[in-house]
Amino acid sequence: MPPGSDRFPDGPSGPFAARTERMAVSDVRALFAAARRPDVISLAGGMPFVQALPEADVLDVARAVITERAHLALQYGGGVGLEELREQLVGLMAREGVQSDADRVLVTGGGQQALDIVGKVFIDPGDRIVVEAPSYVGALSAFSVYEPRFETIPLDDDGMVVEALEARFAEGLRPKFVYTVPTFTNPAGVTMSLERRHRLVALCRDAGVPIVEDNPYGMLRFEGDPLPCLHTLDPEGVVYLGTLSKVFAPGMRIGFITAPAAPLERMISTKEGSDLCTSSFAQLMAAAYLSGPRFEPNLLALVDVYRERRDAMLAALERFMPKGTTWTRPNGGFYVWVSLPPELDARSLLPTAFGRGVAYVAGTGFYPDGRGSDRIRLAFSYPTPEEIGEGVRRLGAVLSEALTLARGEAAGAPDPAPSHRGAGHDAGVGHGAAAEAAAAMRLLR
Numbered sequence: 001m002p003p004g005s006d007r008f009p010d011g012p013s014g015p016f017a018a019r020t021e022r023m024a025v026s027d028v029r030a031l032f033a034a035a036r037r038p039d040v041i042s043l044a045g046g047m048p049f050v051q052a053l054p055e056a057d058v059l060d061v062a063r064a065v066i067t068e069r070a071h072l073a074l075q076y077g078g079g080v081g082l083e084e085l086r087e088q089l090v091g092l093m094a095r096e097g098v099q100s101d102a103d104r105v106l107v108t109g110g111g112q113q114a115l116d117i118v119g120k121v122f123i124d125p126g127d128r129i130v131v132e133a134p135s136y137v138g139a140l141s142a143f144s145v146y147e148p149r150f151e152t153i154p155l156d157d158d159g160m161v162v163e164a165l166e167a168r169f170a171e172g173l174r175p176k177f178v179y180t181v182p183t184f185t186n187p188a189g190v191t192m193s194l195e196r197r198h199r200l201v202a203l204c205r206d207a208g209v210p211i212v213e214d215n216p217y218g219m220l221r222f223e224g225d226p227l228p229c230l231h232t233l234d235p236e237g238v239v240y241l242g243t244l245s246k247v248f249a250p251g252m253r254i255g256f257i258t259a260p261a262a263p264l265e266r267m268i269s270t271k272e273g274s275d276l277c278t279s280s281f282a283q284l285m286a287a288a289y290l291s292g293p294r295f296e297p298n299l300l301a302l303v304d305v306y307r308e309r310r311d312a313m314l315a316a317l318e319r320f321m322p323k324g325t326t327w328t329r330p331n332g333g334f335y336v337w338v339s340l341p342p343e344l345d346a347r348s349l350l351p352t353a354f355g356r357g358v359a360y361v362a363g364t365g366f367y368p369d370g371r372g373s374d375r376i377r378l379a380f381s382y383p384t385p386e387e388i389g390e391g392v393r394r395l396g397a398v399l400s401e402a403l404t405l406a407r408g409e410a411a412g413a414p415d416p417a418p419s420h421r422g423a424g425h426d427a428g429v430g431h432g433a434a435a436e437a438a439a440a441m442r443l444l445r
């Protein structure tokens, strides 16, 4: 946080709520700033490749809404969301095996507002909640405002290590809820196995603990058979969150929740208190797009685009990462999670990487307890396959040199001090980016 001023001093005598002390300048905000620099290839922010959506298709639905439904589009709607969109969302969820009906759906301002609503409805200060480690950074920030105590459960290639959660429950842990992204997680890209899904649902059912299942990426599967959603396995115990951000457009800000009646009622009241309703215009556009003929082919094309980019990233990692580095191999979604050799610190290398024309997210933001300095999240969703190859090459060079330096093997290697390298052949990037990154890093938690 920037320091307070005379009129708005920090501390207990100032006007700020104590909870704002816990809010960090968002890594995500700094990342989007980085992504805008033309000389930096951003493997950082997980931005959907909206250019894949044909403009004509968007224009068609926008024109239809304005010419035929303007009175409705420009008006307030009910807090729960427009019925025609809720009906479409029921159909969308059914594609993934989630059974609901329009009366059990709440439309939200993106998946992010859904997370905030979950925090508001379930968390009192000091409550324990379970999250995966690593976990979606936006969920950690949404929840932390409500001052929970985070209990972290590790992830492996088969998703959350449910056995570790069982052990914690056996010790007496009873969290307010368990938050999970079971399919193509952000940031790790891994998917919870079928066996663990059953185990998690049974464990939480027996313990009377709700599950919050966040599923933005489930429809972006590149290969393999879909696995049942947790909600499908236990509709009465799971609050299910979805979004159109990854299958339509994040600028629409349309997310949704389906949940058992008791939490849903409270969520609807919470939503109304926060923004009255989601944009009617966006809801009508979304309903028209989902019910129209272009959603299906565009989704298939999008999956092809992301699969090609995932392949480009895995191939480049194989080629350019130094020995001792490992990474996940996602079957869908946007992200690869890289584990660095222990000598390297992802956060402190970030300004160097910026200076060499590549951005990534250091792992620390994805843990509530500051772990993750030896991890990197790479997003393959936005850059072209060529840019991904070049970005990973630049990253590989930065990591290899840092490793050489750290291992005291610099003799004979090129000058490893990045700030003295100038633009170099690598990136054609000046010192501006590195300085900007260093400034951004000072602001980050």
Ligand SMILES: Cc1ncc(COP(=O)(O)O)c(C=O)c1O
Residues within 6 Å of the ligand: 046, 109, 110, 111, 112, 113, 136, 138, 181, 186, 214, 216, 242, 243, 244, 245, 250, 254, 255
């Ligand atoms: C796991 C997860 N949940 C929720 C969101 C929020 O998505 P949105 O608010 O764009 O719908 C994201 C966005 O990246 C995400 O990765």
